[in-house]
Amino acid sequence: MEFSAVKALRCPHCGQGFSTPQAMDHSLACDSGHSFDIARQGYLNLLTGPGTKFVPDTAAMVAARDAFLNAGHYQPLSDALAKQVGQLLAGPDSQLIVDAGTGTGHYLHQVLAAFSLSARRPAAVGLDISKFALRRAARLNPDALNIVWDLWRELPLGTGTADVVLVIFAPRNASEFARILKPCGALVVVTPLPEHLAEIAAEVGMLGIQDDKESALVAAMEGHFRPVQTQEIETELQLSPADVENVALMGPAGHHLDPLVLRERLARLPERTAATAAFRISVFRLLPVGQVAD
Numbered sequence: 001m002e003f004s005a006v007k008a009l010r011c012p013h014c015g016q017g018f019s020t021p022q023a024m025d026h027s028l029a030c031d032s033g034h035s036f037d038i039a040r041q042g043y044l045n046l047l048t049g050p051g052t053k054f055v056p057d058t059a060a061m062v063a064a065r066d067a068f069l070n071a072g073h074y075q076p077l078s079d080a081l082a083k084q085v086g087q088l089l090a091g092p093d094s095q096l097i098v099d100a101g102t103g104t105g106h107y108l109h110q111v112l113a114a115f116s117l118s119a120r121r122p123a124a125v126g127l128d129i130s131k132f133a134l135r136r137a138a139r140l141n142p143d144a145l146n147i148v149w150d151l152w153r154e155l156p157l158g159t160g161t162a163d164v165v166l167v168i169f170a171p172r173n174a175s176e177f178a179r180i181l182k183p184c185g186a187l188v189v190v191t192p193l194p195e196h197l198a199e200i201a202a203e204v205g206m207l208g209i210q211d212d213k214e215s216a217l218v219a220a221m222e223g224h225f226r227p228v229q230t231q232e233i234e235t236e237l238q239l240s241p242a243d244v245e246n247v248a249l250m251g252p253a254g255h256h257l258d259p260l261v262l263r264e265r266l267a268r269l270p271e272r273t274a275a276t277a278a279f280r281i282s283v284f285r286l287l288p289v290g291q292v293a294d
């Protein structure tokens with residue numbers, strides 16, 4: 001684990017910063033001496049006590065997400081995100097990306113890879129409540145700080161430390177994202193469009209995306225952020241039964257799907273099933289001081 005993002009961290013107990021640990025350390029201690037474990041797999045656990053009432057994704061759901069994303073089906077989204085973040089981080093200063101709900105770290109990896117030939121590679125923090133996901137994220141993004149955390153709590157990062165907060169299909173804690181961003185920072189949110197995978201959702205028992213959530217998203221950010229840009233990405237997929245199984249298991253339906261029922265449905269599928277993936281990338285900027293909600 002490389003610790004270039006440690007400067008931005010704040011102790012969840014006392015709010016103090018952390019001193020940079022040695023490469024082989026198994027824990028990280030704040031300046032007042034509170035100590036937190038660095039797991040063998042490389043992620044840091046700052047969460048003490050229970051998180052919010054939330055059932056984390058299972059190991060099987062995380063494995064399905066990893067397999068599906070690694071097959072490259074959502075590459076156009078990764079490419080668009082990498083380009084977007086590259087433009088947002090065009091400045092010369094050392095910069096920090098926070099990926100809120102980083103999951104397996106797939107998109108953060110692609111975003112960071114776009115900087116691989118540049119001296120401006122930003123530091124990165126990935127936050128997620130699922131240890132199964134973070135094990136993979138720590139392997140994929142060893143130079144990011146991958147942290148077990150509950151996004152509905154006060155984030156363990158200093159005020160005005162982040163240049164970009166990424167939220168890709170993950171919970172959106174607007175007031176905390178606003179607090180940790182620098183005044184010139186940007187929030188980048190990815191949401192699915194109503195037609196996303198609509199062709200297969202009913203067939204394999206996935207939860208459908210009811211309606212376009214853009215107005216709800218803008219309303220949820222109100223008081224902290226103003227929308228400045230949106231981009232829609234649509235891509236035609238040709239999915240094997242194994243791909244369909246992974247995409248069904250990796251989402252929220254993965255908690256409820258009966259494996260036998262799913263297997264029966266998959267057995268009826270042709271060799272390739274056509275489906276449309278459709279996403280929106282929304283970029284927000286902080287409201288000027290004075291227009292911020294209390």
Ligand SMILES: C[S@@+](CC[C@H](N)C(=O)[O-])C[C@H]1O[C@@H](n2cnc3c(N)ncnc32)[C@H](O)[C@@H]1O
Binds near residue numbers: 100
């Ligand atoms: C749909 S997945 C998206 C993961 C990743 N951004 C991606 O697109 O591959 C949602 C992620 O949010 C995480 N998550 C859900 N609720 C959370 C919470 N309260 N705090 C932290 N992470 C949470 C889940 O563990 C999961 O990894």
Ligand SMILES: [Zn+2]
Binds near residue numbers: 032
């Ligand atoms: Zn402390």
